[in-house]
Amino acid sequence: MDMMDAGFWDARYAGTEQLFSGAPNGVLVTEVADMTPGSALDVGCGEGGDSLWLAEKGWQVTALDVSQVALDRAEALDVAGRIVWKQADLSARAPEFGPFDLVSAQYFPAVRQPDHATIRGLLGAVAPGGTLLIVGHDFADLPPREELDFDPDAFYQPAEIADLLGDEWDVEVNETRARTAPAPAGTHHVSDTVLRARRAR
Numbered sequence: 001m002d003m004m005d006a007g008f009w010d011a012r013y014a015g016t017e018q019l020f021s022g023a024p025n026g027v028l029v030t031e032v033a034d035m036t037p038g039s040a041l042d043v044g045c046g047e048g049g050d051s052l053w054l055a056e057k058g059w060q061v062t063a064l065d066v067s068q069v070a071l072d073r074a075e076a077l078d079v080a081g082r083i084v085w086k087q088a089d090l091s092a093r094a095p096e097f098g099p100f101d102l103v104s105a106q107y108f109p110a111v112r113q114p115d116h117a118t119i120r121g122l123l124g125a126v127a128p129g130g131t132l133l134i135v136g137h138d139f140a141d142l143p144p145r146e147e148l149d150f151d152p153d154a155f156y157q158p159a160e161i162a163d164l165l166g167d168e169w170d171v172e173v174n175e176t177r178a179r180t181a182p183a184p185a186g187t188h189h190v191s192d193t194v195l196r197a198r199r200a201r
Contacts, residue, residue, distance in 0.1 A: 006066045006089060024053035025106040026180030027135045031173070031196055033057075038101030041125055043090070044108035048074025048083070054104075055082040062097050064088045094121025101130045107137060110156045119161055123169075126199045132169075134158045138176050138191035158195035170198045 028050050037058035042051045045063035047070055054061045055078070062084045065071050075085045088095070091111055103126045110118050126132050139152045162174045173196040179189060 006068070006087075012067075023181075024050045025135065027177075027192055027194055028104060028106055028133065029053070030180065031133055031194070032102065032104070035102065035131070038130075039098075039127075040102040040104060041095065041098060041100040043095075043103065043105040043122060045074060045085075046070050048077055048085075050104065050106055051083050052077060054102075055080075059102070062086065062100070064090070064095065066090075090118045090121065094118065095125045098125040099127030099130065100125055101127055102133065103130070104133045106133075106135045108134070111154055112156060116164055119156060119164055123165070123199075128199055128201050130199050132195070132197045132199070134161055134195045136193045137189045138193050140191070158193045162195050162197065165197055168199060168201045170200050172196045172198055 032054070037054075038060070040054050040059040040061045042054065042061055042063045045051045045065045046067075048063060051061045051063040051074065061082070063071070063074065064086050065074075066087070066089050068087050071085045071087055075083075078085070086097075091113075094117060103122055105122065113119075122134075123132065136156075136158050139157065142152060159174055162171055165171065173194050176191050176193050179192055
């Protein structure tokens with residue numbers, strides 16, 4: 001299963017009228033609600049719940065996803081046309097936009113790479129003084145590995161991304177916390193892993 005593949009995600013979104021709730025992710029709301037709006041990059045935006053919430057709060061949002069099916073669905077909800085929606089495969093090419101005051105990746109399945117190209121691309125998209133916010137599912141919540149149809153070790157966890165940050169970054173949050181909302185149906189996630197870092201220069 002290639003969770004970075006457009007075909008995989010197009011098929012998953014096309015197989016249901018709405019894959020996710022449409023509400024913004026709880027960690028995003030908690031961490032960003034008090035920030036002064038600026039420019040934001042929503043990585044793996046899916047059906048647009050986070051992007052629409054950010055735009056409502058005054059952010060200028062660029063939303064990326066590998067699935068055009070998801071983007072078309074999200075753009076249809078953006079009746080005011082406030083958001084720039086772009087199809088992008090970040091496993092193949094780093095973001096060519098920015099810099100941004102906020103780069104948010106909520107449960108984005110970033111596949112490990114020897115050169116960390118995708119992650120370094122996301123870091124490079126953050127403006128000096130800007131914020132990186134990466135949220136993942138705590139892999140400790142997963143069933144036994146023999147019951148999974150993917151390898152958890154193939155994907156970065158937020159705490160590992162923290163280890164890739166250089167001296168120009170100040171890590172403000174690097175923790176595991178209880179979810180603020182129930183996990184998606186059929187999943188076992190009760191905790192989130194959260195990394196929030198500010199680019200000092």
